[in-house]
Amino acid sequence: MQGVKIRTAKPKLPPAAIVNFLGRIRNGLIALTRKMVPPPVAVLEMLTSFWASQCISLIAKLGLADLMSEKEAISCQTLAENCGANAEALYRVMRALSTVGIFAEDSIGHFRLTPMGATLRTDHPQSMRYFSIYQGSLNWDNWGALSHCVATGRNAIEHLHGMKSFEYISGNPVRADIFDKGMVNVSEMEIDPVLAAYDFSPFKTVADIGGGYGAVLGSILMLNPGMKGILFDLPHTAEGARRYFDAAGLGPRAETHGGSFFDSVPGGGDAYVMKHIIHDWSDEESILIMKNIRAKIPATGKLLLIEHVIPAPGVAHFSKFLDLEMLVATTGRERTEPEYAALMAKAGFRLERIVPTIGLASVIEASPV
Structure with a gap:
């Protein structure tokens, strides 16, 4: 299990609007450099x-x-x-x-x-070490089966291994370790932008559903001393989070629960956070997860999804390729703002706003209806 970094101070980052503007300039320069060479050369470089x-x-x-x-x-x-x-x-x-x-x-x-x-x-x-290992080993075969995914609409892991994605990953300790550490590498890039962009202070108790080893929830609790937290994940993961919370001195304020969010989630939170959970699952599976939260969230509560939001057609964005990663490796997908709004409505929520960050992910805020 890779060490979890729990933040003790709010990150000081530049405004999201400025960073995102610079990102659009960078994308424009990348497009320009491709136009500066003959089309076959540009294609060769991509291939x-x-x-x-x-x-x-x-x-x-x-x-x-x-x-x-x-x-x-x-x-x-x-x-x-x-x-x-x-x-x-x-x-x-x-x-x-x-x-x-x-x-x-x-x-x-x-x-x-x-x-x-x-x-x-x-x-x-x-560190990006373990994500690099994951991409060149476990994920290499998945992308080799892209043609099957496009022909059938089904992911490569089920095709290659006859198992559901997360069953395959967790079925081998070495495989699971590489995947878990790789996801921690990527997650570390997004926590600071979220903490800088979104104000969690109005909430009394934050529940992190699928919260892993607690880097997000632990950081939120550290930055809000009067707040309590609930972490919910698979039993072995929740046990790991418990150890990190205790080591960080958060034990009295942080509960951990093990289980499946397809069955139910704990009550008691006035904000329910899910970071890169919904994008892993189909519309039907995502609605079921959010309905289970809807059954426990108070009328004044907030559902907060930390996800990539696909922008308008023609706008370059990492999410458009990450969506293909979801195609080859999961039953899920990246979604546009209207798609998130429709999905949430079916689960009993109303999308209120999308808070951009200086990272690639945004905070999608919704209220129960």
């Missing part, structure tokens, strides 16, 4: 981009970044001896990754980490 992702995944799997630093260069021979690789082949991989900014190569063929490469270290505060 071969997986070469870099597979190399990054390999470096992460070997734990190479843990043997390196940003200050001192090291030889491939030394690295190969420490990670069990062929020195010449490893050099070729690292040379290629130096062209995309993962490593910096000096005049004698030695390498040091760049700021991007440093995120492949296990101990980096924004």
Whole structure:
């Protein structure tokens, strides 16, 4: 189980409107650079981009970044001896990754980490190591079955392994460990933007449904000393969250409960948070989860979904490719604002507003009706 970082102070981040404006400029520049080369070249670059992702995944799997630093260069021979690789082949991989900014190569063929490469270290505060391993191993076969997914509308995991997605992942300890740690890597990128953008202080008790090991709920409680919390997840995960809450001194204010949100959820919260839960499930499954919350939430309560919201047609956004990840790996999907509003209405909620963050996810706020 990877360490959970519970925030003790509200993050100081720039306004979401400014960051999102800069993001639109960046997307425009990316589109412009593609137009600056002949169309076949632009397509070639996109078709071969997986070469870099597979190399990054390999470096992460070997734990190479843990043997390196940003200050001192090291030889491939030394690295190969420490990670069990062929020195010449490893050099070729690292040379290629130096062209995309993962490593910096000096005049004698030695390498040091760049700021991007440093995120492949296990101990980096924004580590992407395990997500890199997940993408190049567990998720590689899923995307290889994209044609099946498009032909049938069903995900690749059920097709390849004959099991539901989360049953397959949890069915092997090594597989589950890589997946869990990879999701923690990605989650860490989004917690600070959410805490900076949304004010949780009006609530007395926040219930985090599918709350994992408690990084989100623990941080909310730390920033709001008078608040209580309820974490609900599968039994083994809830037990892990209990240990983190106790270690952080939050034990008296944080309850943990194990179970399935398809059966029921705990009562007692005046705000119910779900971070990247609804996007994992079909409309029917999502409505059932939210109906179970509707049965317990008070009339004055709030449902808060932390999710990506697909923007208008023609607008570049990470969510449009993440939606394909949902297609190949789950029964879920990313959704537009009208789609979320319709889904919530069927579960007994009214979408009130969408609060953008400086990250890719937004906070979707709804009230019971």
